[in-house]
Amino acid sequence: MRRFAETEELSALARDALGTGSRVVGVDRLRGGSKKGVYRVHVDGSAEATSVIVYRWAEAENFWPEGAGQDADSPFAPASGLVPFLAAQRRLDGLGVRVPRVVLADDSRTRYEADVAVVEDAGRGTLEELLTSDPVKGTAALGELAEMLHVMHRQRGPRYGRLDVLERGGPVSGTSCEQVVLGRALADLDEAAVRDDRMASAAGALRDRLRELAGRVAPRTEYGVIHGELGPDHVLIDADGHPVLIDIEGVMSFDVEWEHVFLRIRFRERYDALDRPGLDPDRLALYMLAMRLSLVAGPLRLLDGDFPDRAFMQEIAEYNLKQALALVTCRP
Template sequence: MDNYCHLDKVDLQDYAQKVFGAGYVVDHVSNMHGGAQKVVYKIEFSNGFSCVLYVWDLTMNYFQEEIAADNIHERSYGSDLFAMNSKYLTEHGIRTPALYDLNTERNLYPFDYALVEYIDGHKAEAYFHRSDLRDQDSVFQQLGEMLASMHTIERHFYGKTNQSGMTSGNCHHMLMENAKVQLDYASQHIDSIREHQSKLLDTLYELESRIKPRIRYGFIHGELGPDHVMVNDRLEPYLIDIEGAMFFDIEHEHSFLEFRFGDFYRYLKNDTLDPYRMLFYRYHHHISLTSGGLKLLHRGFPDQQFASQLAVHHSQCALRFIEEGF
């Protein structure tokens, strides 16, 4: 076994054998880079089996300041949420990698970790450029059907699956407050945002004022880009990074899908959506991703070019709302 891992090689070997059995000898560990909120390793065994090790180490979370201050609009970090949503999605027939074992003892390490199914394949974005159109159709049609099924799981109050009792107010009010916080952060670092902060805020209020109350919420992933969908060798899509899944306005999901999937959103489209909610949530995404990109940039995220481009692109998108109207 080689390469750095959060778990000592002896501890990792002991853990793997407790979960899988004596025949599972760890051969190779590799860091699967890219996550902003948890660390992910691929574990390969000498018998040919592979799985994934998830580590929820808050010290390596690029949004640990917000989590520690409880200053995020809805918690989307933690092994408890992963386990809960994994169980819920599986029970409802929504494909997500299987959870083999979750260790929350913290007797050896100050963080939770889990062994999870390894999906041998590619992220959905790889199928944007496939020459075989049948493969594209298969992947995105299945994903569209899976999301439609997930979004029709409904209840009359928003929040996490384990939340009981009615929530007060409408869910978009929570994001209204979050947008103000993120806009303030972005204005401190981007001149054009600072110069137009008042107009951007006025636009936020105007978009919010058009939304009528609702008491019906669907189950959403919460941040479903093509990088959060794994496709196996049978062209079956799986949802990953599921900690933020919850009951919410499905327009929040669709407004994100619309710009993340581009032309391929046609496979995922829902014709029954509220256009005012779609506008509001899209605007919120642009503000939030501007701030999020800046925070990744300022906090040492490995792909600095991506972080910078994320902030610049979404700041321009937000400004277009006040330049072109809506």
């Protein structure tokens, strides 16, 4: 049985972060996380804040089954824990990209049983919610997000990989971004085919299409900084109406086209505000099919376990399965 954070542990964290006069008066475990627990902790007696957010990277909070034989240095290896979070937070903050301020970080496991971070409570609502409730303010925040992404994507570097791996001088995984994506897509296809007969029936055509698209991609030697899974639900809106990026552990140096196919999927008709000239159409074609397969295999993998929001995950898998099949059955 999964055990989430106890009030006693969160109270100790709040005191360490905000001072001994701080007292926890309420705790909300926020929904949606699959790799870490996210808690809003309401406090009294602190001059600094009335609430903070606690990230807790405990095994009991991680709903993903272990992947066999996965390269830990791969850009797509599970990004979980304090080290990748802090690497991404430092880099984005240094670029002037708004991310939650870190109040306390501890991965010593001496006082707490897991990696933990206490960060500012940067916003109660998301960009997704604001675009619906107040389209004028939402559109303004979307424009700011586009500027933030432009700053990130123009940070060119000669190596690709997750930021914490690059910081410690880890090895480059694979021979190129497109080959890493192709390898992951083929693995995702194999996983999905085991779990769904429709994917099994189309597996040969999908493999051929992936390899055909990968063969068209020209070499590249410079990469930008990308979030990797940036949907409107991963953007908070602060008290002044500005966007704040969250769920940043997977930030990496990579082909910016990988970011843009995810943005196209998640922002849909609002993607035009985030589009930019100069994207490589061959990479976009390969990465879109690979992303669709990832969004089938990943949710199906979660459903092998006890992830609570099962209907939502099944909906994601089903939608993207149909989109993936359409990319091979409706091709010109």
